Amino acid sequence: MKFDEYRAHDATGLAKLVADKEVTAAELLAVAKERAAAVNPRINAVVRDVPASPSDELSGPFAGVPFLIKDLAQDYAGLPSSRGSRALMSTPVAEHSAVVQRWIDAGLVIFGKTNTPEFGTKGITEPDAWGPARNPWDLSRTPGGSSGGSAAAVASGIVPCAGANDGGGSIRIPAACCGLVGLKPGRGLTPSGPATGESMHGAAVQGVVSRTVRDTAAILDVIRGGEPCGPYVPGVPDFPFASCAGADPGKLRIGVRIPSAINPAPHRESFAAVESTVQILTDLGHHVDELPRAPFDDAALARDFLLTWFVYTAWELDEAKRISGAGDESFERDTLILAALGRATSGVDYVDAVERRHEHTRRLTTFFESYDLLLTPTLATPPPKIGAFDLPVALQHAADVLIKTRTARLLRYTKIVDDMVDKNLGWVPYTQLANLTGRPAISLPLHWTADGLPLGVQFVAPLAGESLLIRLAAQLEQAAPWADRVAPV
Numbered sequence: 452m453k454f455d456e457y458r459a460h461d462a463t464g465l466a467k468l469v470a471d472k473e474v475t476a477a478e479l480l481a482v483a484k485e486r487a488a489a490v491n492p493r494i495n496a497v498v499r500d501v502p503a504s505p506s507d508e509l510s511g512p513f514a515g516v517p518f519l520i521k522d523l524a525q526d527y528a529g530l531p532s533s534r535g536s537r538a539l540m541s542t543p544v545a546e547h548s549a550v551v552q553r554w555i556d557a558g559l560v561i562f563g564k565t566n567t568p569e570f571g572t573k574g575i576t577e578p579d580a581w582g583p584a585r586n587p588w589d590l591s592r593t594p595g596g597s598s599g600g601s602a603a604a605v606a607s608g609i610v611p612c613a614g615a616n617d618g619g620g621s622i623r624i625p626a627a628c629c630g631l632v633g634l635k636p637g638r639g640l641t642p643s644g645p646a647t648g649e650s651m652h653g654a655a656v657q658g659v660v661s662r663t664v665r666d667t668a669a670i671l672d673v674i675r676g677g678e679p680c681g682p683y684v685p686g687v688p689d690f691p692f693a694s695c696a697g698a699d700p701g702k703l704r705i706g707v708r709i710p711s712a713i714n715p716a717p718h719r720e721s722f723a724a725v726e727s728t729v730q731i732l733t734d735l736g737h738h739v740d741e742l743p744r745a746p747f748d749d750a751a752l753a754r755d756f757l758l759t760w761f762v763y764t765a766w767e768l769d770e771a772k773r774i775s776g777a778g779d780e781s782f783e784r785d786t787l788i789l790a791a792l793g794r795a796t797s798g799v800d801y802v803d804a805v806e807r808r809h810e811h812t813r814r815l816t817t818f819f820e821s822y823d824l825l826l827t828p829t830l831a832t833p834p835p836k837i838g839a840f841d842l843p844v845a846l847q848h849a850a851d852v853l854i855k856t857r858t859a860r861l862l863r864y865t866k867i868v869d870d871m872v873d874k875n876l877g878w879v880p881y882t883q884l885a886n887l888t889g890r891p892a893i894s895l896p897l898h899w900t901a902d903g904l905p906l907g908v909q910f911v912a913p914l915a916g917e918s919l920l921i922r923l924a925a926q927l928e929q930a931a932p933w934a935d936r937v938a939p940v
Contacts (some may be wrong), residue, residue: 454608457482461663461934462516462611462670466558469515476505476515480560483517487563487609490940493590496565496603498581501527503562512669514558519604520614522564523571523597524643524650524657525551534767535569535578535597536786538777549642549678550657554614557673565613566600569786570767572760574624574879575840576600579783583837586628587938588904592834595625602629602660606938612666618655619756620829620882623894627829627907630896630936631660632667632924635882636917638889639685641671642678649682651763652805654886662934664925667893668692671917692921700922705732705910706822708742712750713873713880714831721828724898724906728826731897731930739826746818746825747884752811753876755804756883762801765793779854784847787854788862795860812888819913824923827881829894829907840874885911893920896933903939 452474460468468474480503491497499522509515526532526544533540547555554561566576566584576599577583586594587607594603598615602625605613615622617635626633641657643650650656657674661667671692677684709717709725729739768782768790779787818825842850853862876883885892894907912920928934 452478452482454482454486458608458937460611462513462661462666463663465516465611466513475507476509476560479515480505480517480562483609484562486607490587490607490609494585494587494594494603494607494940495582496584496600496607496609497563498522498566498600499530499533499564501530501561501563503560505560509558509560511556511558512673516559517610518554518559518561518613519563519565519601519610520551520554520561521567521598521601521616523567524548524616524647524655525614526646527551527561527564530564533580534771535567535571535580536771536782537580538771538775538781540580542775546645548646549644550614550674553642553674565598565604567597569783570764571597571618571621572764572786572789573597573840573875574620575835577837585837586834587940588630589834590940591836592904593628593837595628595834597621598660599625602626602631605629605631605660605662607940608937612659612661612670615660616655616657617886618651619760619886620879622658622660623829623882623892623907623909624879626660626894626896628834628905629660630899630905630933630938631662632664632896633660633894633907634658634667634671634917634920635885635892636671636675637891637914639677639683640687640917641674642676642681644678644680648680651759653889664921664928665693665696668696668921686915688918692918695918695921696925698922700919700926703737703823703923704821705737705739705824705826706742706746706818707739707826708745709828711745711831711880713753714877717828717831718833720833720898720900720906721831724828724908725826728897728908731927735926735930740822747811747814749880749884751807752884752887753880755807755811756887757876758796758804759801761789761793762796763793765790784850784854785842788850791854791860792863795863808887811884815884815888815890816913823919825911827909827911829881829909830878831880832878833900833902833904833906835878881909890914891917891920893924895924895927897927897931
């Protein structure tokens, strides 16, 4: 099989070729590896090889399809999970994550792990450990994060879909940057174990980035459902999600909001992305209303998200030190800053922020009494340039002094925090809502900028709304196809 033929199929299509004995798993893996060898030196998407010896005995709905997993919270037994950190690059894990085992059981052939920022703390993928991943649509730009390596690998054609996860937008942001489908399932629908019960109090979930809606739906079928060590048994529908791709979503009432409290004036291309989507929705018979204000307190939600993220980063860093024995020198400056801010947060303030999630959820639930879905841009700007979020040199030196003198908690009183908030959330102010409220959300590649860059739009659904998102996404995919667009890497 040649690459052009391989790239013409999604994972579902490749699985059918294997099942019909038109191609072997070994042949598919050879094409995937050849493509990786050709493009990975430029995009730096795949950072670790996984031994793979596919055979004709593979079974499952995706038997023989090449696949990549993220090097964060998707553990492969016997290999390190670096989490994007120098400290963990040589520390192997003892067992597969539940989601990885389900992919293996589905017949996917895992042959590598993908680039991610340290501990997944950023919407970009530029770790010191591995170097920056690059966007196949423009190598000077980020593929997003924290599943940026996976998105770059899919957009460049190495694999048709790849493992991803999402604690604040880490599936949807890279999907939007790279012209892909990115579904964040609702809280608890996919497993986090066995090493973790509920990551980030349930805000972080497992999933994939892919080129087609049917792949996203079918792989959600593979990984959905609880596990014996999980915190609860999630509610799952009595039908496969794959059956929703192509099913009529009905006539929907959709509320649209573009400005946010964090970024009141998004880029004109973000407006264009939503406006073109609204036109398609209207042509399909859906009712769309522009909302005069956000249906929740987005400024308060952002503060609560960041406060809990700082504390979680402090815990992640301490856990990595326990596992590896590493000192501060093995971690990035930005990670140390976030951890210091987390340690400077009182336990009462942390619980207060977690408890306020219910307030945000109630406001969103009130919105869903009148609307079926919320539509926003996924990004407030086109994908930024590599290095755009590096701290200015003066602030780097100031932070280094405070970290060395163990007075970094004082950073909360400096301009550095405001700069980090503005830069790191200013271009992605829309995605954290779904994580903190536990609702499903999807990013779809319905717009390309005048410069040829992808820019996705996001739909947020009510509780158990995955099937509705898939039905609408498939309808939009048919109305404005995107899977045949090829990144110029």
